[in-house]
Amino acid sequence: xxxxxxDPRHKITKRGQNVTFRCDPISEHNRLYWYRQTLGxxxxxxxxxxNEAQLEKSRLLSDRFSAERPKGSFSTLEIQxxxxxxSAMYLCASSLLGRGRNYGYTFGSGTRLTVV
Amino acid sequence: xxxxxxxxxxxxxxxxATVAFNCTYSNSASQSFFWYRQDCRKEPKLLMSVYxxxxxxxxxxxxxxxxxxxxxxxxxxxxLSDSATYLCAVNMYTDKLIFGxxxxxxxxx
Numbered sequence: 001x002x003x004x005x006x007d008p009r010h011k012i013t014k015r016g017q018n019v020t021f022r023c024d025p026i027s028e029h030n031r032l033y034w035y036r037q038t039l040g041x042x043x044x045x046x047x048x049x050x051n052e053a054q055l056e057k058s059r060l061l062s063d064r065f066s067a068e069r070p071k072g073s074f075s076t077l078e079i080q081x082x083x084x085x086x087s088a089m090y091l092c093a094s095s096l097l098g099r100g101r102n103y104g105y106t107f108g109s110g111t112r113l114t115v116v
Numbered sequence: 117x118x119x120x121x122x123x124x125x126x127x128x129x130x131x132x133a134t135v136a137f138n139c140t141y142s143n144s145a146s147q148s149f150f151w152y153r154q155d156c157r158k159e160p161k162l163l164m165s166v167y168x169x170x171x172x173x174x175x176x177x178x179x180x181x182x183x184x185x186x187x188x189x190x191x192x193x194x195x196l197s198d199s200a201t202y203l204c205a206v207n208m209y210t211d212k213l214i215f216g217x218x219x220x221x222x223x224x225x
Binding site: 031033035040041042043044045048055056091097103104105106107108109110 | 120122124148150158159160161162165203205210211212213214215216217218
């Protein structure tokens with residue numbers, strides 16, 4: 001399977017705990033994105049990387065959230081001291097940006113987080 | 117004004133009908149436009165890119181109107197399997213995509 005893979009698919013955690021999600025992008029894609037989606041809403045941008053460099057972070061991303069992409073391959077998204085408002089689907093996507101043209105994203109299946 | 121706006125619907129149409137969705141965007145300098153399809157509790161899947169000259173893929177036609185800052189998606193001869201949420205996505209100021217809230221389509225027999 002050469003798509004974007006995310007792990008775990010589901011995570012239930014108690015409020016105040018830390019959680020970490022992993023994303024493995026399509027290998028030839030140079031960009032990796034994290035989005036969050038809640039019911040009835042479109043995906044909301046969180047952050048993105050080009051290779052290992054984090055190029056942009058949304059203001060939605062409080063200091064409890066951190067993302068890394070060591071060596072420009074897989075990425076992790078960590079949420080510290082989770083709150084009930086963090087419950088959402090966390091989507092990872094990758095894309096190939098070439099010659100300034102955006103070819104669109106391929107999304108992973110997402111990690112559904114429930115904070116109880 | 118939201119950066120990307122869509123009518124949330126739902127649009128309830130019979131099989132065989134033609135249905136069109138619009139999506140407006142706020143940044144006149146945006147360059148990349150896409151339509152995605154999302155099934156319930158699944159990830160969005162790229163349906164079509166939207167080019168200045170328009171884009172057609174079978175029963176689906178996407179168009180861009182730069183002057184009025186909107187993109188459209190036309191679905192002809194709707195099938196039951198077209199029932200889903202259709203998300204538009206536009207790049208804003210940088211290469212990241214901003215998504216609309218999605219338009220729900222329900223095709224009934």
